[in-house]
Amino acid sequence: MVWGAFCGEEKSELHFVPTNTSVNSSSYTLSIxxxxxxxxxxxxxxxxxxxxxxxxxxxxxxxxxxxxxxKNNLDSIDWPPQSPDLNLIENFWNDMNEYVRRRYG
Structure with a gap:
């Protein structure tokens, strides 16, 4: 799994979660x-x-x-899980998957 964030043209660093590693609330908080x-x-x-x-x-x-x-006064908006219609980064992940598939086949 890969985690990332963006705001306009700015983007966060990517975080790669090793294969077969589950992400729970604690690990999400500590690593992301x-x-x-x-x-x-x-x-x-x-x-x-x-x-x-x-x-x-x-x-x-x-x-x-x-x-x-x-604790950090983070304003967040909840969205349906993996809804590409509502969550823009899901569209980015689809594009990234297609790029990797074409390039590395």
Whole structure:
């Protein structure tokens, strides 16, 4: 699995989750929220004035992640899981998968 974020033309670093590794709320908070998303979000808020985070409702975005978001005043919007119609990054992942498939076949 690969995790990433974007805001306009700005993008976060990518985080690669090893194959056969499950992402739960605790690991999501420790490996993605704290080191990557929270600093990226604060930077975008400074630049844009206000920014919301769009997340799907996967299990990793619950419990500890919710506490971390509240502690950091992270504004988030819940969306249906993996809905490409509503979550723009799903379209990016589809394009990325197609690129990798064509290039490395």
């Amino acid at each position: 929220l704290d080191p990557i998303l929270i600093p990226f979000w604060h930077g975008m808020c400074e630049k844009e004035g206000w920014t919301a985070v769009v997340e799907d409702n996967t299990p990793g975005h619950n419990k500890y992640a919710s506490r971390c978001q509240e």
